[in-house]
Amino acid sequence: MSEPQKYADRVYRSGSALAGGVLLLGLAGWLGGDAIVRGEGRAPVTAVFALLFVAPLVIAFTLRPAVFASDERLRVRNPFRTITLPWTAVEGIRASYSSEVLAGGTKYQMWAIPVSLRQRSRATRHNEELASGKAPRGGLLGFGGGGLAASQQPGGERTAPGDVAVAELRELAERHGEGEPPEGAVTVRWSYEILAPLAVGAVALIILWLTR
Structure with a gap:
């Protein structure tokens, strides 16, 4: 007996956030690059650490947020965390002032699906x-x-676009959510690849400001 066909993940992202992120990164790169090349004194060093702080922040809130829905699980990638939830652990998906998924008595926002x-x-x-x-x-x-x-x-x-995405995810949760939730089903991982350079840039800028 053949196994059920598996489909590629459905991906939900905000097109306006992606466009805004690309524009902001381009602007930051242009201004920061000019300061690094032409700046005098401490300006190049300040520009380097400013970019190290600004770039991860822009990426976190614009390019990074996404929601991936497969046959087995829902993966929510927010600015600083990634939450993975098997469908059997999902208790509900709703959209009021923000889109949220409920699991284990906890609600997790889905930044990639804004509610307008x-x-x-x-x-x-x-x-x-x-x-x-x-x-x-x-x-x-x-x-x-x-x-x-x-x-x-x-x-x-x-x-509305946000309500369309939430309705699709709710349908997937109902279709794949039968059965007993496994223990330790929901996993949360911090995005250290974003947090580390952000922290380094912030600390360096504070030190430069205190020693100016």
Whole structure:
């Protein structure tokens, strides 16, 4: 009897955060590189440690956050921690002011799936207009959707992007979450590759400031 087919992980990330992170890193590299090459006195050294502090911070909050969902587990990569949860340990997934996964009586935020109350309210207003028989308003000057929705269901209904992702994860949790949770199922690992250079840069900048 053949084994069930396994599928690649579903990956959830914020496109706007990725774009913002790339722009911020480019700006920091340009300013810091200029200070290192052309700076005088302590400016090059200060620029080096400033980059060592700023770059990990930008990466942590923009490029790093991601949620990976496979048939066996959910892996949540937040700015400074990575939480791995087998589906059998997941007690619930919800989105209120932030998206969260509940396991073992503890809630873990999912930074990669932001909740936009503005997008949610716009989607709700759009659906209410559809239900009342009114033609939904478009974007600027009535043209386009203005980036309102990530999902358009049959009949023209719309759902905010964060709510779409949470609904998909909730469906996966229900599909794969049967059975008894194994002991020690949830694991949390600190992101020392981010924290170490961040700490070194911060300490060095404090020392430079105190000895100026």
